[in-house]
Amino acid sequence: MGGKYGLFKYADGIDKLLMLLGSLGSIGDRLMTPLNMIILSSLIDDFETADDSFSNKIVDEYALKLLYVAVGVGVGVSAFIEGFCWTRTAERQTSRIRKEYLKSVLRQEVGFFEKQDASSSTFQVISTISTDTHIIQDVNAEKIPTCLAHLSAFVCGLFVAFFLSWRLALVSFPFSLGFVIPGVAFGSLLMKLAMKMKHTYGIAGSIVEQAISSIRTVYSFVGESLTVRRYSRALEESMKLGIRQGFTKGLLIRSMGTVYVAWSFESWAGSLLVANRGESGGRVFISAVSLVLGGLSCMAALPNLSIMIEVMAAASKIFELINRTPEIDSEDTKGRVLALWKTVGIVGGSGSGKSTIISLLERFYDPVKGDIFLDGHKIKRLKLQWLRSQMGLVNQEPALFATSIKENILFGNEGASLEMVVEAAKASNAHEFIVSLPNGYNTHVGQLGFQLSGGQKQRIAIARALIKDPRILLLDEATSALDAESERLVQEAIHQVSQGRTTIVIAHRVSTIRKVDKITVLQSGIIVETGSHDKLMQINEGEGGVYFNMVKLQLSTSRNTTDNPYHYKEATSYLRRKGDNTPKFPFFARSSW
Structure with missing residues (x-):
């Protein structure tokens, strides 16, 4: 026995x-x-x-x-x-x-x-x-x-x-x-x-x-x-x-x-x-x-x-x-290099493989073919907990726990002090609306964060990712489900926290990645175009390519939506912000990665 x-x-x-x-x-x-x-x-x-x-x-x-x-x-x-x-x-x-x-x-x-x-x-x-x-x-x-x-x-x-x-x-x-x-x-x-x-x-x-x-x-x-x-x-x-x-x-x-x-x-x-x-x-x-x-x-x-x-x-x-241990397969193949301290945007249609890249980096899955290297080391050979501790992930639908705002942020680094929690919240443009709540950082967010609006949950998720001081920041369509005002605040927070970090931004709307250092366009899991926004817009002597057509299509859709009298902004929860003048506090990484 x-x-x-x-x-x-x-x-x-x-x-x-x-x-x-x-x-x-x-x-x-x-x-x-x-x-x-x-x-x-x-x-x-x-x-x-x-x-x-x-x-x-x-x-x-x-x-x-x-x-x-x-x-x-x-x-x-x-x-x-x-x-x-x-x-x-x-x-x-x-x-x-x-x-x-x-x-x-x-x-x-x-x-x-x-x-x-x-x-x-x-x-x-x-x-x-x-x-x-x-x-x-x-x-x-x-x-x-x-x-x-x-x-x-x-x-x-x-x-x-x-x-x-x-x-x-x-x-x-x-x-x-x-x-x-x-x-x-x-x-x-x-x-x-x-x-x-x-x-x-x-x-x-x-x-x-x-x-x-x-x-x-x-x-x-x-x-x-x-x-x-x-x-x-x-x-x-x-x-x-x-x-x-x-x-x-x-x-x-x-x-x-x-x-x-x-x-x-x-x-x-x-x-x-x-x-x-x-x-x-x-x-x-x-x-x-x-x-x-x-x-x-x-x-x-x-x-x-x-x-x-x-x-x-x-x-x-x-x-x-x-x-049980996860199965690991490996096979060498050529790949692409992500530069240090640069922000890369990845765009593509639904099912093109954008979110799969995040899953592979976090080792939720291992690639059937090929390898991913981190500073020349296969991530399969790195300790899994250490690898994930170097990354901060913010998903499209942030998962908050049924506890206080402070405890949700501390989930990223349970040993952090209250000052670090406040600093991370300020960097993510969340501090202003948090202190306006009756219980401040001790406010309970409800089951899956139902007490908060989408923008508020997203900024708390960013703060949770920042408090662990990640060397690599992963943003998986972090603003795709937000209204215009919430998207603006979250975009400002993303721009601030990306400084001094290697950042990968998965986006469905091309307007959210215009300022990144490099844009990669995916189709059916294959990279079809790479370059800055201006470079991609000038492909084929100004006639453009896949990225150009995506921008053109989304601009046209945006105009039609704006003219629609039945278009409403996302409904916010009863936990509202006191004002829109949210201060900006850069939260730079101390690492050299």
């Missing part, structure tokens, strides 16, 4: 000592009953042959023997050691599993998550780190010690039965195990049903998770009824499995009646041994009792053993993900 995928994979020396002591406590906790059975057999035989000389003194002797057994076994101490040691080591090991699982999830490439199906969604990641690991902890803390205790009671019961009356134990042993077989069969079936129910609940839970995370979309398309119907359909399979599980539990409880069959046979066989073989009644009776109790203990241990086997299978899936 401590192998590559065993339950004790993350047990250290202290945990192994705790498990050893806990196992001894589990055995000692159930050792008292078999020892008492031996004393009780002698007591029954003495009562059988009792005469007037049988006095309270003999009774006191047997009571003293029982006390010696209790003290020798240390019943209370054994139970305490069992509970404390197993619970403590379970908490220690599960804590390590949770940490390693989360670290592994965050280490995977983006493509890994995109390949998951509905039953292995974000909900399943959360469920695994909370529910599944809790099940592992429960098995280590309760099921394993309970199973050990029952098995020790079974073995000791058999030993006592054979010691007191080996003839009765020999002929009755198969009958005593007869009521164990249904427990094995039904217990295994119950575990399979439980695993199927867990899978179906995972699918249903993913529906709820998706609906709540996209609640505005659900509301806007009046999708409440559809979501409830989808959820109900997902639960129907769970209901069917639940009915089967209840029926199986009923059969399992009904099978407990077989214990009376075993007891009836042992009573009949024991009577024959006493009458015909001259065995003492006390020893035969206690031998039969020990067989029944031992069989019941074995029956009680088997469900726990089945659970342990099933949990080991589930744990192996967790450990497989923990041990």
Whole structure:
């Protein structure tokens, strides 16, 4: 169980000592009953042959023997050691599993998550780190010690039965195990049903998770009824499995009646041994009792053993993900060079590969062919966390967490001071509107930043990227979804923070990259034109090329949109700016990259 995928994979020396002591406590906790059975057999035989000389003194002797057994076994101490040691080591090991699982999830490439199906969604990641690991902890803390205790009671019961009356134990042993077989069969079936129910609940839970995370979309398309119907359909399979599980539990409880069959046979066989073989009644009776109790203990241990086997299978899936490393392929090819401290704009139509460049630089994916070099070093050979720490990324749809503005900015550098937070906010043109809010930097932004407008969220995202002082700044269509005023403020912030940094700007509107040092035009993943704005506008002796046509088309579209009387600016949230006179504070990088 401590192998590559065993339950004790993350047990250290202290945990192994705790498990050893806990196992001894589990055995000692159930050792008292078999020892008492031996004393009780002698007591029954003495009562059988009792005469007037049988006095309270003999009774006191047997009571003293029982006390010696209790003290020798240390019943209370054994139970305490069992509970404390197993619970403590379970908490220690599960804590390590949770940490390693989360670290592994965050280490995977983006493509890994995109390949998951509905039953292995974000909900399943959360469920695994909370529910599944809790099940592992429960098995280590309760099921394993309970199973050990029952098995020790079974073995000791058999030993006592054979010691007191080996003839009765020999002929009755198969009958005593007869009521164990249904427990094995039904217990295994119950575990399979439980695993199927867990899978179906995972699918249903993913529906709820998706609906709540996209609640505005659900509301806007009046999708409440559809979501409830989808959820109900997902639960129907769970209901069917639940009915089967209840029926199986009923059969399992009904099978407990077989214990009376075993007891009836042992009573009949024991009577024959006493009458015909001259065995003492006390020893035969206690031998039969020990067989029944031992069989019941074995029956009680088997469900726990089945659970342990099933949990080991589930744990192996967790450990497989923990041990998983992203595949890396490499092949040399020619490429393009991005100059130091320059700003490069990348434009192209939808699906041309603009955002893919960002994903490759951040190593969300690795290129199937070719390599990306950083100062002459393949980024595949660089430590992934270090590589990403050198870059600041601002996406088209900034993802803010449901906490305060300050905490969202600090996510870029959790060790930063409040002064650094304010400095980054000023550099991104966000400070002015933040201080105008009732709680300032402690204002909560709501789920996914719903309390803020698009421009406000974008500037906070820029501040979050700046506070880590990145040497490379990546802007993936950071202004494409903003209105004119918000775009102006964000553009000013981008222009300020690009100074002294290598910057890559992904843009859909060519007006946002006119001032960059170099423009690259993509079509279907291929670079078709490269140069400054003025150079690209003069291609083909002033007639222009792809970039020229893009500028011409967007200018024409802009005029038509402006003349449209139904054109409105983006609606801002109730958290408005106090004024438009936002001060500009350059936030230059200290690096030489």
